[in-house]
Amino acid sequence: MRIDVVTIFPGYLAPLREALLGRAIEAGLVELGVHDLRDWTHDVHQAVDDSPYGGGPGMVMRPQVWGEALDAVLGEEPARLVVPTPAGRPFTQATAQAWAAEERLVFACGRYEGIDQRVVDAYADRGPVDEVSIGDYVLVGGEVAVLVMVEAVVRLLPGVLGNPVSAQEDSFSDGLLEGPAYTRPVSWRGLDVPDVLRSGNHAAIARWRRDRALERTAARRPDLLDALPPDALDRADRAF
Numbered sequence: 001m002r003i004d005v006v007t008i009f010p011g012y013l014a015p016l017r018e019a020l021l022g023r024a025i026e027a028g029l030v031e032l033g034v035h036d037l038r039d040w041t042h043d044v045h046q047a048v049d050d051s052p053y054g055g056g057p058g059m060v061m062r063p064q065v066w067g068e069a070l071d072a073v074l075g076e077e078p079a080r081l082v083v084p085t086p087a088g089r090p091f092t093q094a095t096a097q098a099w100a101a102e103e104r105l106v107f108a109c110g111r112y113e114g115i116d117q118r119v120v121d122a123y124a125d126r127g128p129v130d131e132v133s134i135g136d137y138v139l140v141g142g143e144v145a146v147l148v149m150v151e152a153v154v155r156l157l158p159g160v161l162g163n164p165v166s167a168q169e170d171s172f173s174d175g176l177l178e179g180p181a182y183t184r185p186v187s188w189r190g191l192d193v194p195d196v197l198r199s200g201n202h203a204a205i206a207r208w209r210r211d212r213a214l215e216r217t218a219a220r221r222p223d224l225l226d227a228l229p230p231d232a233l234d235r236a237d238r239a240f
C-alpha cells in the first residue's frame with residue numbers, strides 16, 4: 001500500500017515514521033509520502049486560504065492550490081482520496097478494514113474552515129472520495145485524524161502486527177469491546193488476577209472473556225450490541 005498525505009503542516013505527520021508504523025515503512029510493507037501544500041502556491045505569501053463566499057467566520061482553503069497539489073500527488077494511478085472533516089461519515093473499524101485492501105490512499109488535510117467543496121466534487125469524477133470524521137468532536141485540522149486513520153489501517157496490513165491474531169481479537173473485530181487484560185504479578189496492591197485466567201481451562205477462559213466483553217459492551221456501548229447480526233450471539237451469550 002502507498003499512502004500520501006497533503007498538508008500545510010508536514011511535521012504533524014512525523015509520528016507516522018515512529019515505532020510500529022515506522023518499522024512497517026522500513027520493511028516495505030507500506031510507502032508513505034508527506035507533501036507540503038504550499039509547494040503548489042505561486043505567490044510570495046504562499047496563500048492557501050481566502051475569505052468564504054456568503055460571509056461567516058474563518059477562512060476557506062483555495063481550490064486552485066488543492067487542485068494543483070492533488071493532480072501532482074494523485075498522478076494517473078488510481079487511489080482513494082480521503083478528506084477528514086467534522087461533517088464526514090464516521091470512520092470505524094469497518095472503514096479501516098475496507099481501506100486496508102486499497103492499493104493507494106491519499107489524504108487531504110484541511111485547516112481553517114475546511115477545503116472549498118469543489119475540490120471534493122471535482123475529484124469525485126476521478127475516483128472514490130471519502131469525507132470522514134474520527135468522532136463527534138471538532139479538531140483544528142485534518143492531520144490528527146489522519147494519524148488515527150493511518151494507524152488503524154496500517155496495523156491491519158499483513159506482516160505489520162507481530163501476531164496477526166491480535167487484529168482478529170481486538171475491540172470491534174467481533175462487534176464487541178475487548179474485555180479486561182491482566183499480566184504478572186498475580187496480586188498487586190491487594191487486587192488479584194481472576195482465578196479462571198490461571199486455571200489452564202481454555203474453554204472456561206474463553207467463556208469468561210466473552211462474558212466480560214459482553215458485559216463491558218452492554219455497559220459502555222449498547223449501540224454495538226444492537227448492531228450485531230442476529231446470529232452473532234450464541235445461546236451461552238444470550239444466557240449471559
Ligand SMILES: COc1ccc2nc(C(=O)O)sc2c1
Nearest residue numbers: 085110111133134139141142
Ligand atoms: C479544517 O479541517 C478539519 C477541521 C476539523 C476536523 N475535525 C475532524 C474530526 O474527525 O473530528 S476532521 C477535521 C478537519
